[in-house]
Amino acid sequence: MPFKRYTKLAGILALLMLLQQQVDGATILNDSARSLLEVVNYPLLEEIEHSEIVLLTDDRAVPMAGCDAISIHNVETGEKYQGGTMRVSPGRIAARRDLGLLVATASNHCGQIDGPLQLNPDCEPWLSIDLPELPRGTMRSGLRVGPKFATLGGIVFDDLGRLIFAEAHPTKVDKPTVLSPGPPYFISRVVPPRDFSVRLRFPIATEQIEVSSLPIEIFSMDDYNRIIGVLAGGSIVGIDADTFLETESPIAFDRAVSPSHIVHRRQPSSISAMHATVDRAGKIVYVNRMFANSIAAIELEPRESYTMAVSGDVEFVGGITYNNGWYNSGLLATHTGEYIILYRRFGLRDLVEVNRLAIPPVITYSTTSVISASNGPLFSVEWSGAGNYLIAASNRGHAEFAVIEVRDDGKSMEIVRWLTACPDPQNYPNDIYTFNGLLTPPPTPTVPATSTPSPTPTPTPMATATRPTDPPSPSSTPLPTATATPTPTPGPIYLPLLLREPPCVPSQQPVEIVLVLDTSSSMEELTRDGRSKLDAAVGAARALVAVVQLELGSRVAIVSFDAVARTVLEPSGDREDIERALGGLVTGRETCIPCAIEEAAAVLASSAPAPDVARAVILLTDGRSNPRPVAEAVVAATNIKAEGVTIYTIGLGDDLERDALRAIATTAEDFYEAPDGEDLEAIYERIAVEIPCPAGRYWGRR
Numbered sequence: 001m002p003f004k005r006y007t008k009l010a011g012i013l014a015l016l017m018l019l020q021q022q023v024d025g026a027t028i029l030n031d032s033a034r035s036l037l038e039v040v041n042y043p044l045l046e047e048i049e050h051s052e053i054v055l056l057t058d059d060r061a062v063p064m065a066g067c068d069a070i071s072i073h074n075v076e077t078g079e080k081y082q083g084g085t086m087r088v089s090p091g092r093i094a095a096r097r098d099l100g101l102l103v104a105t106a107s108n109h110c111g112q113i114d115g116p117l118q119l120n121p122d123c124e125p126w127l128s129i130d131l132p133e134l135p136r137g138t139m140r141s142g143l144r145v146g147p148k149f150a151t152l153g154g155i156v157f158d159d160l161g162r163l164i165f166a167e168a169h170p171t172k173v174d175k176p177t178v179l180s181p182g183p184p185y186f187i188s189r190v191v192p193p194r195d196f197s198v199r200l201r202f203p204i205a206t207e208q209i210e211v212s213s214l215p216i217e218i219f220s221m222d223d224y225n226r227i228i229g230v231l232a233g234g235s236i237v238g239i240d241a242d243t244f245l246e247t248e249s250p251i252a253f254d255r256a257v258s259p260s261h262i263v264h265r266r267q268p269s270s271i272s273a274m275h276a277t278v279d280r281a282g283k284i285v286y287v288n289r290m291f292a293n294s295i296a297a298i299e300l301e302p303r304e305s306y307t308m309a310v311s312g313d314v315e316f317v318g319g320i321t322y323n324n325g326w327y328n329s330g331l332l333a334t335h336t337g338e339y340i341i342l343y344r345r346f347g348l349r350d351l352v353e354v355n356r357l358a359i360p361p362v363i364t365y366s367t368t369s370v371i372s373a374s375n376g377p378l379f380s381v382e383w384s385g386a387g388n389y390l391i392a393a394s395n396r397g398h399a400e401f402a403v404i405e406v407r408d409d410g411k412s413m414e415i416v417r418w419l420t421a422c423p424d425p426q427n428y429p430n431d432i433y434t435f436n437g438l439l440t441p442p443p444t445p446t447v448p449a450t451s452t453p454s455p456t457p458t459p460t461p462m463a464t465a466t467r468p469t470d471p472p473s474p475s476s477t478p479l480p481t482a483t484a485t486p487t488p489t490p491g492p493i494y495l496p497l498l499l500r501e502p503p504c505v506p507s508q509q510p511v512e513i514v515l516v517l518d519t520s521s522s523m524e525e526l527t528r529d530g531r532s533k534l535d536a537a538v539g540a541a542r543a544l545v546a547v548v549q550l551e552l553g554s555r556v557a558i559v560s561f562d563a564v565a566r567t568v569l570e571p572s573g574d575r576e577d578i579e580r581a582l583g584g585l586v587t588g589r590e591t592c593i594p595c596a597i598e599e600a601a602a603v604l605a606s607s608a609p610a611p612d613v614a615r616a617v618i619l620l621t622d623g624r625s626n627p628r629p630v631a632e633a634v635v636a637a638t639n640i641k642a643e644g645v646t647i648y649t650i651g652l653g654d655d656l657e658r659d660a661l662r663a664i665a666t667t668a669e670d671f672y673e674a675p676d677g678e679d680l681e682a683i684y685e686r687i688a689v690e691i692p693c694p695a696g697r698y699w700g701r702r
Helices: 367-372 533-547 575-583 593-606 631-642 658-664 677-688
Strands: 019-023 026-030 053-059 070-074 080-083 090-095 102-106 126-133 138-145 155-157 163-172 179-190 207-211 215-221 226-231 235-240 276-278 284-288 294-299 304-309 320-322 332-335 339-346 350-358 381-383 389-396 399-407 412-419 428-433 511-518 555-561 565-572 614-621 646-652 671-674
Touching: 053 090, 053 399, 070 102, 090 155, 090 428, 102 155, 102 163, 155 215, 163 215, 179 215, 179 226, 207 235, 215 276, 226 284, 276 320, 284 320, 304 350, 320 381, 332 381, 332 389, 339 677, 350 412, 381 428, 389 412, 389 428, 399 428, 511 533, 511 565, 511 593, 533 575, 533 677, 555 575, 555 593, 565 575, 565 593, 593 614, 593 631, 593 658, 614 658, 614 677, 631 646, 631 658, 646 658, 646 677, 658 671, 671 677
Parallel strands: 511 555, 511 614, 614 646, 646 671
Antiparallel strands: 019 026, 053 070, 053 428, 070 080, 090 102, 102 126, 126 138, 155 163, 163 179, 179 207, 215 226, 226 235, 276 284, 284 294, 294 304, 320 332, 332 339, 339 350, 381 389, 389 399, 399 412, 555 565
16 A cells, blocks of 8 residues: 555543434444544455545535535546435545545535435534445445534545544524634644444544634645645644644735625635645645736745746636646646646746646636635646546536546646536536545566576477388389478567556656756856855755755765866765755866766766666856866766766856757757856756656666
8 A cells, every 4th residue: 555554543542431322313332442543444445546536525506316425436437436425515525545434524504404304403514424335336424513614624634544624613694504614713633433423423622723714725744744724814834743733933925816895705715716735745835816817835944935927818716736646746737717727837936837728617707706606615626646637627517527637747638538426417516635645656567587488499300211112013103202391499479568667757756966066266256136156056956955855865966166176075865964065165266077077977986876766967067168178078978878877967158168068968958058047046946857767767677
């Protein structure tokens, strides 16, 4: 399994009492000692991969079987595996990692409906509960009340099976059964109980943090022991997962823009259309800004936020999702209502559109419809677990969700199938949940070496037996003697071999990089922002190091050169050592590029990374080689490239030996030009995610 092993936390619930409650005359025993922390894989996972699972919630205005529920689908086939019981407008959805427990908060309604089924007669905040079971197509469903589960509030499970959710004070608006979240607001954590029958009360959360506005998204970054809450009022809170205490003061960001004359559900903006996403490392959170023609980016380190403009013709940004899968890794997808648009981050604060695909809109995304829509979350879009599909809220008759296949790093997009949560054509799509960001690529298959068959001995033809010759008869004709045919010598047989290998994602692989930096005196010249070119180069190198996955075993070496070249830092995975080395660079006279390449070769020769570690040299220079000719660097680079090392060259300014720098680089495309030192950071960040995977990562080292 790609997930961490679940552990039984013996005795953690020893202080919890066994609760006995009466439901419709039936006695139900709540055995809290058998906590859901003791999890086993749901049997459906024996026939479907985590990467193929899609969970959906939908919204139907009138009661209909199979609607207003949580459902499980296969993104590869479009098949609906299971559907929960109608719960009247379930909204944001979460799933325990073993798929044994699914939950959803309300999108608008308290669950009370006309007719004999009165799920929640007191109209309290509620949580929809589904436990998938066998045979396929069945779920044991329930509805829990108790804590003030926030309408459209964020909700997530951590890797220990604990539920983290938004709480708010419920206020009835529009009509008696529609709830709006109001202050005070909390992010809470609780161990779910064992029993989930209808009308049982949920245990009150004992771990809470009060926050300033509604948490519309909550992320559990288990590998980094961090919980991230995205607040509708425009701030990010960080919580330590062990202590459940706020780690630092909130980070403010420019929140979503709604028309000033409409405030939806007494919130500062339309919470129905608010979305957020986070990169796998938990470093950057992206939040849609709706009508602001931009998205907000919040960097948790170094605690800053800024806006990133989207394509100029985009009037509205709804759903937003960052791809943490192993296909199309790092692409950011947005839902505009009419298009799904892919972006890739370029430089420090820029987005570049990669591709877009028109889809049938769910609703007309006018000001009124977005702000006044009562269901949600609206315009949802999510990457599949592996990242090769996007699932997007749309509309095609009975189907509410489009499955878009994305290939070639976003260059190709195509709707390949549709998912139907509810068979009614008037149904609305709400939330989408996948395991994107929680999976690791499947291992590359190891194919045993094929033994060479021993040649079959060639039989020697036997001599033909000769009978004694009778005296010839005058009428007889002698028969020809039969000649034995030699058995052919067997040769090799070539059989086709089909390998299905996971792609190697450059930004998620261990790498060894030699940063080769020009420290000639000309690097003291100023950039357009008034700092030295060397300072700009060091800043760009730091940006690259921030992207490199040192936690996966990556290492960085630093070589500086002027009249001579010197190794400032041997390959190291320690960020502090790298920072000290970069901060200690000083300039000298002349620019010996051959010296730099030879020194980089020596660094590479002295290290012995594993065969599946990519290696690269990144050379930066702002001038012409002296005192040695640059042709010597071209020759020296040939030997490095022959070892499978990728060489990137970057020319800074105008006085460059461009042809030689192209020849030093592995390919012409691996040569970059930076007109000014302030352009370096974008180039280094791009290189960081483009370093190709080594042959050792693939069968046959091809």
